[in-house]
Amino acid sequence: MSSASRAGRPKASSRETLAEAACELFLERGYDATSVADITQRAGVSRSSFFNYFSSKSDVLWSGLDERITTAVDDLAAVPHDRDGAEVRHILSALVADFAPDSLALAMTNSSAMGLDDELEQDAALRQARLAAALADLARRSGVVSLTADIAAATWAGAVLAAVRAWAESGAGRGSVADRFAEAVRAIARLPWSPPAI
């Protein structure tokens, strides 16, 4: 089952091929000016096939992080209600460990060239929200009042996405996302929440 595809028609393309074609076009024409049909045309498959590989156009950029968030959400849902925060930090660390998605990094560093600034902001917000929802859920299960749970969840989910942003903006070369997240965790502990903070 491992190597040989067992039966059926072989795939005519791959996520990688499509993502590559998409990124090229995003750089050439910009995100909005690139249609799904454009992408599949360059990749040499039909438009219909696109949605066999990605669930949406923006998914091309975010599927890597989405998968990781999905497992993190599952893991968070499985945490017993009586655990301490170390487990949560561990799950979030696993989420960012060895994270290096070519397409997202490329898009983030070239967001202005791709005309992607708003798009990326919004897409990032959706991912942050999905993670925050799982975190808030866990916090509530652990007895934290709803309002406080939402706020703490917003902070931690914000830290994850901030780490990704910081990593991408620094050229994605120096330092891993995990490093950035560790930095973020330290920053949270040091946050001056009294007036001078923000």
Place this chain on the structure above:
Amino acid sequence: MSSASRAGRPKASSRETLAEAACELFLERGYDATSVADITQRAGVSRSSFFNYFSSKSDVLWSGLDERITTAVDDLAAVPHDRDGAEVRHILSALVADFAPDSLALAMTNSSAMGLDDELEQDAALRQARLAAALADLARRSGVVSLTADIAAATWAGAVLAAVRAWAESGAGRGSVADRFAEAVRAIARLPWSPPAI
């Protein structure tokens, strides 16, 4: 300029009329199953006119908060770089002061009946992100490093949206959004950021 409409064809509808029609339909059939054409038909105007009143379908529910966020974003952009956090808290307090949007509250309390759960989560995330971007910008202008600025911004923006959620979920009857936000601010100061927090 105040009362008499100065010239031109009089409006055939209003935001209120359209919002009312929309909410009725959302309750009857659900959000996804309600098209813009359905809304305008019930309101007695053409589909084209809808976009003279709202910029999108979801805007029906969020325009109230959007306007407030817009002024808050403008105010935040105008804050000199050398001010303390009190000014920020003031702007955010103004954002939620006397906030009581009928349609959003209705939608949030009946989100499951309207089949709106996911939709509202996502829409809320976009608003939170818009506010967070302005807050992070200000923090960066004030010399806070980017990563920390993002995290702090996520917390405060999260607090605003959490206040709105808490207010809506409590029936929108007891206590104002402003009260909830004040509660949120106190919660932030009390947040146990070491492990046991979340």
Place this chain on the structure above:
DNA sequence: GTCAATAAATGGATTGCGTCTAAGAATACT
């Protein structure tokens, strides 16, 4: 009253995403 100027409504066309379905093509197993 007539006439411009103005503001809004309207119909219709267009684009693009995302969904769905039925039909076809390529592969492995027997």
Place this chain on the structure above:
DNA sequence: AGTATTCTTAGACGCAATCCATTTATTGAC
């Protein structure tokens, strides 16, 4: 050869959102 399996593909669809040209309703000036 035949069958089950897996994927591709064409095509149609519904809907949101944009755009434009046209029409309708009002105000105010002459």
